[in-house]
Amino acid sequence: MKFVDEVRIYVKAGDGGNGAVAFRREKFIERGGPNGGDGGNGGSVVFVANPQLTTLLDYRYQQHHRAKNGEHGMGSDCNGHGAEDMILQVPVGTLIRNEQTGELLVDLSDPGQQYVAAKGGRGGLGNMNFATSTRQTPRFAQDGGKGEEVTLRLELKLLADVGLLGFPNAGKSTFISRVSRARPKVADYPFTTLVPNLGMVQYKDNLSFVMADIPGIIEGASEGVGLGHQFLRHVERCKVLVHLIDMGAEGEGRKPLDDFNILNAELKKYSAELASKPQVVAANKLDLTEARERLGPFTEALRRKGIRVYPVSCATGEGMQALMDAVAEVLFTSRTDKLHVEMPAKKAPAKKAASKALAKKAATQAARKGAAKKAPAKKAAAKKAPAKKAPAKKAAAKKSSRKPVAKKAVRKAPAKKAARKALAKKTVRKAPAKKAARKAPVKKSGGRR
Template sequence: MKFIDEAKIEVIAGDGGNGVASFCREKFRPFGGPDGGDGGKGGSIWAVADRNINTLVDFRYSKIHKAKNGENGRGSDCYGKGADDIFLRMPVGTLVIDQNDGELVADLTEHGQKVLLAQGGEGGWGNIHFKSSTNRAPRQKTEGKEGQRRELRLELKVLADVGLLGMPNAGKSTFITAVSNARPKIADYPFTTLHPNLGVVRVSHEQSFVIADIPGLIEGASDGAGLGHQFLRHLQRTRLLLHIVDLAPFDNVDPVKEAKAIVKELKKYDESLFDKPRWLVLNKLDVVPEDECAKRVKDFVKRFGWKGPVFEISALTRDGCNDLIVEIYDYLAQQRQIEQRSEETQQIAEEVRAIDSIDADDPRFKVID
């Protein structure tokens, strides 16, 4: 299935049913009083995150989603039936943005998360609500309210722990094939990857992480050149970026120049993406003569001015890949522990603030000897 990561839809909630003005006319009750019921509530439209869905392809061909209106009220104290809500299942990682003002309506990050997209209209009141001691035969009623109507833009940001970054033909697809269950298309020409690929990397039976491969970047990608600019958003949710560099390019292009171009495009596209932890992975060392390998690696690191972690691999022969994925898993485990401790510290701070806000003179908290 083709990967679809953007869609535009229109959601139209149902209108509320109208209230009715009616009076009871029964045998032996000629003046039974008002008995007009309320209108039913219009159907609302909700977004539900579903981890079993991977793309937004369904919304490319089904653009308008309209809920039913509530039924009108009737006499004899009969209330109109409320319309059923509509639930739109979307992939986990979907952003829902208002097309008119750019407001972020929802960020679906967890399976089962439910967010209201369009509120159904409330039903109108029947004249039964307007009865009083001074108005015993009310003829007032209210109309049902209109349902909310919105034009929305859906953007999918895949949820992955690690993102692959690099020029076309740097070997990203070969790498993700070597270490995960993903099977992207691999060929000896640029831009083989046309859509993001997700793969699960298993370090052991119970230890794994998710890795994402996006189409290769070229210079000017942040301004729309090439294909990678359409998918840079998918790297924004990752915890770690692997910058894969082809150390033996077939066209004799300087790999340092290409690597610097990638870093420049990252910074130009999004500062937060540029500031993410990034490791340098030098690929295709199987093509480099063994006696030149160490020299070429040292020369690249020096001219690139890199001071972070460096890994030397061959995705084709899988040399160095196992050591790399173990290092990645250990790093991700440490990051999760840090995040967990941060959440626990924040929770304790909130509890302390709640205790500090208690009024000592409040009789509900009076200490009994």
């Protein structure tokens, strides 16, 4: 069966039937009045998600879909028959967009989900509906409404829980054929897988999940190289991505680490959300000798980024159980502990810092030793220089301090001497008075005698 995941179709709903203009004409009945019936409703176009379908192949060759119109009304109060809706079966996971505006109308992600893409026209009313007490013979009726018409674009995104990514011929088809009952084409040339394949994986404890295998992605896929990256839409709904690395890849410039970086770059170009999904990195083809030789450097390179690598061999089944356990844990518990590993890059800076610190210490010690050898000469010169200049400065300071003091003393000395002389004069002048006072009583007493 050919796989088709994108089509463009035109849908038109049915028109409603016109109302009838009729009057009752029977024997022995006068003035029977209007009896025109109503028209029937037109059929609508309805999309239904069918889990049994996996492709849009039916709409590739039949692109125009028209629902039936409603029947017209008739006399004798007979209404027209309404048309049945047109049911279009599409796979679960189909996106319906408006072709002109690009607007997403609906995502049919649940089985049995329905969506009315074009609504049918309403049937017109017959003339019996317009009869009144003042207008007993209406000779007109209502026309039916037109059905909606629109051009749609259908896109299929497969509903899968786990998606397989990798370069062409990396072993994705072999992987899904080993863990499920899917039997995709397996060959020894690139681009063996041209369409996505789904497989139901039966895990432990009656748990199961759907795995999708998509065609290989190569460098430049975002620009149309190879099969392009249009198939990446089928893993957008996946919760976990398994990145298969071809450890035995041969070719000019092919290295496992380069393949890993190139594929992640293509994922980011397609969708940043898709690139941020949890990835389980599996190093495949360990049954080859050259693959085991490349495993060590590749594991160490990803360990520096904190990413754990699961070595497996899809051909022999080596390491498959550990890989499936990691996938199931992320899928059912949302825990990503097994996908990461402790980064050894934290210790490397410490060693570098220690070596730098030792180098700095050695440099400082060498500088100190060199400075210690040159220091005595400099210190001696420093000691001699201030010894010669210091006395001169001190003598000048003493002289400058003594001169103003001497002047002050010379200037102030006469004032003190003058004060002393004045006091002496006062005492000299007052002394005769005291002597006279002392002598006076003697004279008086002598007179009395």
